[in-house]
Structures are given as structure tokens and as C-alpha cells.
Amino acid sequence: MIRVENLFKSFRSKPVHKGVSLEVQEGEIYTIIGGSGTGKSVLLKQIVGLIRPDQGEIYVDDKRLTTLSEEELQDVQKMIGYVFQESALFDSLTIGENVAFGLRNLSDTKEPKITEIVREKLALVGLSGVEKLKPAQLSGGMKKRVGIARAMAMNPKILLYDEPTTGLDPVMSDVISNLILEVKKHSGSTAIVVTHDMKAAYEISSRICMLYEGKVLEAGTPSQIRFSNNPIVQQFISGSSEGPIPVPTIDLV
Amino acid sequence: MEEIKLGAVYSVGARILLLAQSCGEVVALMRRTMQWFLRAPLDRRNVLMQMAEMGARSFSVTSLTLLFTGMVLALQSGFSFIKVFNEPLYIGRVVGVSIIKELGPVLTALVFSGRIGAAIAAEIGTMKVTEQVDALYTLGTNPVKYLAVPRFIAAITMLPILTIYSNFIGVVGGYIVANFRFQIPGVVYWDEIYSMQISEVSHGLIKSLAFSLIIVTTACYKGFKTSGGAEGVGRATTSAVVTSMVLVLIGDYFLTALLTALHIG
Ligand SMILES: Nc1ncnc2c1ncn2[C@@H]1O[C@H](COP(=O)(O)OP(=O)(O)OP(=O)(O)O)[C@@H](O)[C@H]1O
Ligand SMILES: [Mg+2]
Numbered sequence: 001m002i003r004v005e006n007l008f009k010s011f012r013s014k015p016v017h018k019g020v021s022l023e024v025q026e027g028e029i030y031t032i033i034g035g036s037g038t039g040k041s042v043l044l045k046q047i048v049g050l051i052r053p054d055q056g057e058i059y060v061d062d063k064r065l066t067t068l069s070e071e072e073l074q075d076v077q078k079m080i081g082y083v084f085q086e087s088a089l090f091d092s093l094t095i096g097e098n099v100a101f102g103l104r105n106l107s108d109t110k111e112p113k114i115t116e117i118v119r120e121k122l123a124l125v126g127l128s129g130v131e132k133l134k135p136a137q138l139s140g141g142m143k144k145r146v147g148i149a150r151a152m153a154m155n156p157k158i159l160l161y162d163e164p165t166t167g168l169d170p171v172m173s174d175v176i177s178n179l180i181l182e183v184k185k186h187s188g189s190t191a192i193v194v195t196h197d198m199k200a201a202y203e204i205s206s207r208i209c210m211l212y213e214g215k216v217l218e219a220g221t222p223s224q225i226r227f228s229n230n231p232i233v234q235q236f237i238s239g240s241s242e243g244p245i246p247v248p249t250i251d252l253v
Numbered sequence: 254m255e256e257i258k259l260g261a262v263y264s265v266g267a268r269i270l271l272l273a274q275s276c277g278e279v280v281a282l283m284r285r286t287m288q289w290f291l292r293a294p295l296d297r298r299n300v301l302m303q304m305a306e307m308g309a310r311s312f313s314v315t316s317l318t319l320l321f322t323g324m325v326l327a328l329q330s331g332f333s334f335i336k337v338f339n340e341p342l343y344i345g346r347v348v349g350v351s352i353i354k355e356l357g358p359v360l361t362a363l364v365f366s367g368r369i370g371a372a373i374a375a376e377i378g379t380m381k382v383t384e385q386v387d388a389l390y391t392l393g394t395n396p397v398k399y400l401a402v403p404r405f406i407a408a409i410t411m412l413p414i415l416t417i418y419s420n421f422i423g424v425v426g427g428y429i430v431a432n433f434r435f436q437i438p439g440v441v442y443w444d445e446i447y448s449m450q451i452s453e454v455s456h457g458l459i460k461s462l463a464f465s466l467i468i469v470t471t472a473c474y475k476g477f478k479t480s481g482g483a484e485g486v487g488r489a490t491t492s493a494v495v496t497s498m499v500l501v502l503i504g505d506y507f508l509t510a511l512l513t514a515l516h517i518g
Contacts, residue, residue: 048390084384
């Protein structure tokens with residue numbers, strides 16, 4: 001479904017990806033973990049074609065992104081729902097208009113039906129009666145959930161979640177994790193989830209991969225990752241500052 | 254020594270390259286805007302909203318600017334003519350030509366840069382740094398089509414309309430001073446205004462149309478190029494205003510030369 005081959009990307013000579021390869025099967029929930037700044041968001045953005053790789057190939061549904069024209073790329077983007085790390089809600093529109101945005105612009109769904117879908121998707125993320133509010137009136141976690149509802153509104157074949165549970169309370173985190181699972185079961189969609197939440201990662205993932213220093217360090221099923229004997233993976237998933245991953249030294253005088 | 258010289262050459266070279274690249278990008282943005290303008294059905298609601306906002310935002314400042322410009326023009330020309338002819342002649346002619354051919358279009362465009370150019374750059378820039386522009390793509394909407402085209406249409410219709418209104422206010426300002434300060438009869442003043450040629454009026458309006466293109470393109474371009482958070486939005490906004498004001502003033506000279514050569518006005 002999604003194949004990334006030997007991807008290279010740098011920003012002003014600062015390398016982010018140094019040969020990332022991975023493959024996501026149809027119907028899978030593929031989780032990407034890795035330290036802050038290792039390029040997880042940049043990887044997702046390359047998969048939807050928001051950022052062009054310097055080198056390497058990305059195939060989405062067997063279409064080679066680097067060779068597509070602007071219009072063909074837009075067709076690929078239409079089958080992908082993207083949950084942004086910082087929500088990226090349109091702040092001049094109401095919550096209802098945000099969630100309805102794709103439906104109004106891309107489909108010929110009729111208005112009463114759209115209102116119904118908006119209400120239903122917002123209910124799925126635990127929000128109701130917020131349609132008329134503006135994004136500025138919501139809390140960070142609420143905005144995040146609206147972002148999820150907006151990405152799901154079109155029932156896309158592929159969903160990319162950039163840290164969907166970061167900033168949510170533990171209960172709501174679990175609700176969202178279950179929702180990601182349910183959506184996959186219901187519609188058979190494929191998902192890539194970037195997360196720091198290891199509990200959620202074990203629960204929902206078909207496979208987990210860890211990005212480290214611009215490459216895929218290790219990929220495997222949740223239990224393979226959990227019992228990996230790579231010390232870097234072990235340090236990361238156990239969340240310890242002691243180990244091979246370089247960390248700042250604390251030296252208070 | 255050699256190294257210093259080379260360094261200077263490199264930095265000048267880099268600046269020229271950057272400028273050339275920006276020019277290319279501006280042209281590309283204009284082309285894509287035109288393509289979407291021709292291809293996509295007009296988003297009427299969005300365009301009308303933009304037009305209303307542009308009008309509402311620039312209306313009061315433009316009125317004030319042009320009223321006093323017309324008044325001061327009448328005052329200055331009145332006194333100058335008294336010195337030469339002992340009589341305040343031709344005030345209507347001087348005010349009419351200066352306002353309608355030059356000051357109306359230019360001053361309105363400068364106010365428009367400050368109010369509308371800044372607002373466009375800030376809005377699009379904020380959307381860029383908060384990834385809303387990216388979100389548009391992922392929801393199947395082209396940002397140029399959704400953000401640039403309505404602003405583009407609204408600006409090229411609103412600035413000329415505002416200019417016509419400004420011309421009127423400027424001329425009224427001139428009338429107030431001519432009539433109350435120099436006791437010029439209204440008939441005389443307005444006759445001089447009505448004696449202006451259609452071509453002189455079009456001269457000003459053609460320029461104002463060109464200014465609207467300069468302002469809206471610069472502002473959209475700066476908005477889409479924004480990076481670096483809130484600070485970046487601030488930078489983009491200032492830069493959009495300064496750049497479009499400078500381009501309007503420079504463009505004014507060359508357009509005037511061109512239009513005069515074509516015997517328009
Ligand atoms: N548009 C950009 N221009 C320049 N550098 C960028 C840009 N986007 C990302 N980067 C850089 O790329 C690196 C990876 O960023 P990215 O946002 O992908 O990290 P991440 O893995 O998602 O981190 P986090 O877990 O904190 O979200 C960072 O060092 C960042 O500074
Ligand atoms: Mg990220």
C-alpha cells in the first residue's frame with residue numbers, strides 16, 4: 001500500500017533522513033516511534049507529497065509520487081486523511097465547517113447529509129455541540145480531536161496520524177486509540193501512526209518501526225519491538241535517560 | 254584581501270540569484286493564480302466577503318487621506334496663482350489633474366498596501382506557519398485556488414472602485430477650499446473638473462488596476478513564503494507592505510511614461 005525506498009531528505013545541508021525504507025501493507029496499522037526531531041513528521045509529509053524528498057522513492061497505492069503531476073498528486077492526496085501534529089484547523093472557519101471542509105470541496109454530498117456526517121464524526125472523538133465554535137475557543141486536546149474528525153470525515157483509504165494522542169488526558173488517549181482500531185476494522189483502511197505513547201503503540205499496531213539517526217533502526221511486530229535486544233530500542237521504549245542514546249547532561253551549579 | 258573581495262562578489266552574486274529566483278517564483282504564482290482563475294468556478298461567497306472586507310478596511314483612511322490632499326492642493330495652488338496672477342485661477346484644473354491622474358490612484362494604492370497587503374500577507378503567512386496551508390492540500394484543495402484567487406479578484410475590482418471614490422473625495426476637498434477660502438464659484442470649479450478628458454480619467458484607473466496587481470501578488474507571495482512562526486509572520490507582513498509600496502511608486506513612474514507615450518491621458 002505504501003512503500004518508502006531509500007529516502008534522503010535534508011534541510012539546508014542538515015540531514016534528516018539518510019536512507020529510510022519501509023513498507024506498509026494494506027489494512028495495517030503501522031506505528032513509527034523515535035526521538036523528537038528524528039523526522040517522523042517530515043516522513044509523513046513526504047508520504048502525502050507536502051514535502052518532496054531529495055532522493056529515494058515513495059509509492060502510495062502503486063503510484064510513484066516523485067513522478068506525478070500536480071493534479072495526479074492531488075488525486076493521491078484525496079485518498080489520504082492527515083491528522084496534523086498541531087491540529088492545523090482553519091481558524092477562520094467554525095469547527096463544523098472544518099470537519100465538513102473536505103466533503104464540501106471534494107464530494108457531492110448534500111448539505112443535510114454533511115451536517116449528519118459532521119455530527120457523527122465529532123461524536124466519535126467525544127465532542128458534541130461544538131459545531132458553531134471557532135478553533136480558538138477550544139482547548140489543545142479538543143482541537144486535536146477535531147483534527148482527527150476532519151481527517152476521518154471523507155472515510156479515506158489511508159490515514160496518517162501525527163501524534164494523535166499527545167496532549168490528551170489518559171482516558172481520552174485510550175478512546176482515540178480504540179477509535180483508530182475501530183476505524184481500521186470498519187473500513188479496512190490503512191494507517192500510519194506516529195506516537196510517543198508506547199502503551200497505545202503496543203495496543204493498536206500491527207507493526208512498529210523505530211527511526212533513529214535518519215534511518216529505520218528496527219521494525220517488527222509489537223512483541224518483537226518490546227523484546228528487542230537492540231539496546232537503543234530498549235532504552236527508548238523503556239523511557240530511560242541511561243543508555244546509548246545521547247542526551248544532554250544536567251549540570252546545575 | 255583577495256578573500257574579502259571574493260566574499261563580497263559571492264554575496265552580491267548570491268543576492269542577485271535570490272532576487273532572480275524570487276522574480277521567477279512571483280511569475281509562477283501569478284501564472285498559477287491566472288490558471289485557477291480561468292479554470293475553477295468562481296467562489297462567489299468568498300470573493301464577495303473579501304471585497305467587503307477590503308472596502309471596509311480601507312474606506313475611512315482613504316477618505317481622510319484624499320479629502321485633505323484635495324484641500325491642501327487647492328490651498329497651495331490658490332496661493333501660488335495669487336502670487337503670479339493676483340487671482341486664484343485654475344484651482345479646479347490643478348486639483349482635478351493631480352488627483353485624478355496621480356494622487357488618487359497612488360495614495361489609494363499606498364493605503365491599500367498598508368491595510369490590505371498587510372492583512373493578506375499576515376493571514377496567509379499565519380496559515381502557512383500553522384500548517385493550515387498544508388491542511389488545504391490534504392483536504393484536496395489547492396491553496397492558490399482557495400486563498401490567492403478570491404483575494405486577487407477582490408483586489409483588482411476593489412482598488413479601482415476605491416480609487417474612483419477617492420478621486421471624488423479629493424475633488425470635493427479641493428472644492429471646499431476653493432469655494433470657502435478663495436471664493437471661487439462652484440460652477441467655475443466644477444466646470445474645470447468636468448472639462449477633464451475621458452483619457453485622463455482612464456490614465457489614473459489603468460494605473461490603479463496595475464497597482465492592485467502589484468499589491469495582491471506581492472502580499473500573496475510573501476504570505477506563501479512565510480516561515481519561522483509568529484516572528485516570520487511579522488517579517489512577511491512588513492516586507493509585503495514595504496515591497497509593494499516601493500513597487501507601486503516605481504511602477505507609477507514607468508506606467509505614466511508608457512501611458513503618456515501611448516497618448517492615454
Ligand atoms: N520546513 C522545515 N524547514 C527546515 N527544517 C525542518 C522543516 N521541517 C522539519 N525540519 C527539521 O527536520 C527535523 C525533523 O523534524 P520533524 O518535525 O520531522 O521531527 P519529529 O520526529 O516529528 O519530532 P517530534 O517528535 O518532536 O514531532 C527537525 O530537526 C526540524 O528542525
Ligand atoms: Mg513531529
